[in-house]
Amino acid sequence: MRYIKSVKTISFSLCLALFSQVTLAADDKTATTLDAKASFEQYIVKLKQEAISRGFEQTLIDESFANVVFHQRAVKADRNQPETVETLDTYLPKRLPDWKIKRARAKYKEHEALLIKVAAEYGVQPRFIVALWGLETNFGKIMGNYNVISALSTMAYEGRREAFFKKQLWAALQILKEGHIDSANMKGSWAGAMGQNQFMPTSFVGYAVDGDGDGKKDIWGNQADVFASMANYLKKEGWNDQLTWGRQVKLPSGFDTSLAIPNNTGGRKNWLKAWAKTEKTLAQWQALGVRRSDGTNLPKVDIKAALVFPDGAKGRAYLAYNNYKSLMHWNLSYYFVSSVGHLSDHIKFPPIQ
Structure with a gap:
């Protein structure tokens, strides 16, 4: 006791x-x-x-x-x-589930007339506007x-x-x-x-536009302003509607991976410098053994592209066209740009091969 x-x-x-x-x-x-x-x-x-x-x-x-x-x-x-360590193989399925792809296609059809009007004015394909919209705010639902x-x-x-x-x-x-x-x-x-496109205030000042002429730039609730502002951003950052964003490619055995843009350039300016040093024509990449992801030849068009490895040399490889740079200006992230690109490909009818 x-x-x-x-x-x-x-x-x-x-x-x-x-x-x-x-x-x-x-x-x-x-x-x-x-x-x-x-x-x-x-x-x-x-x-x-x-x-x-x-x-x-x-x-x-x-x-x-x-x-x-x-x-x-x-x-x-x-x-x-x-700070979760991921690869595109794990990241993309989470960012682009089947329901989001289906919704993106439905939203494209729902707003097709307005999107075509905006595309004609700013020179930006509608599928990229919808892809950005879907990934930034789930088509305006999460602002x-x-x-x-x-x-x-x-x-x-x-x-x-x-x-x-x-x-x-x-x-x-x-x-x-x-x-x-x-x-x-x-x-x-x-x-x-x-807003629906998640502009920082300085981006709003630099890129937001009045899409319907009502005197206001309303990226929160006015769909014409939302789409036009997104398109204007890409246009001002060099978008070319005659190009797509890029494509996943296969590399030959023993390929010199130093030909790609380094992953640790340290900021947008250095990344752009690395791009300028490493870009080549598609014909030059073809000669080096680079092929489409299905193993077929690259397109026979006179355009330049840079090679990027979002997950390093052992991961996926992409040839990135000039529009890739515009998307990297929006968000300096290989994962974000890859998500936008792949979702836009799913929206296109029929899907890109």
Whole structure:
């Protein structure tokens, strides 16, 4: 009995100690949270002052920041982005399940008249517009529900990329100033990507267009504006509607893999330099033994292409045409571009061989 009593006594003492530690930890956490909140509020004051110095009117600033809040979830999402190691063989089936391919074809048919009109004006094949739309927001269904001013203010305050997110914030205020959307309905991702095409605010300023002539560039709810803005982006980045994006190819045994663009070029500018150094005509690639994925000869057309290995030299190989560069400007990711390309191929009737 004495042993049991001793254990009970010790347990009670431990409970008191643990309770004290938990209470102190909770108090520390509360204090930290309050300090962070106070600091964020002070940061917002400075942002408003800078916005004034940049020529934005006080009324616009007050309205835009009226309900601004700190989004801890956005900071967590930024710091804990997934680092799962995948290959295209595992990635593409998840990004392009059968239901998405079927929906992409259905959406193409549903909006065919508008897509053809946009294609004629901007010189971008409709299937690529639909593919981008489907992969960015599941055809407008998943656009993000963060208030963009709050999201950008949070990410600027977080500090790792303050200059970048402040630049986005000023662009967002410009969009509000021009009256394309109001601050309450300016929703997007935790990083501030907006609308059905997930434009960052600077991309909106640079590429968004009024597709139906109503005086607004509404990439959230106006399909004409969404499609035209996507097409305008690609057009401004050099899109050629006489070309496709690229094609998967087979390489001969012993092929010199140094002829491909290195995977670790370090940024868009260096990647483009590597492209310029390595691109060849299809005839030259044919002479080197490169063939279509089914083993047949490459097309006999006078165009250039670069060779890319999204998963390294032991993975898939692609000949990338100039339109590939436009898609890489949209998102500097071999996996993203491959997804867009393959989905666009599935949309085409009949599918590309």
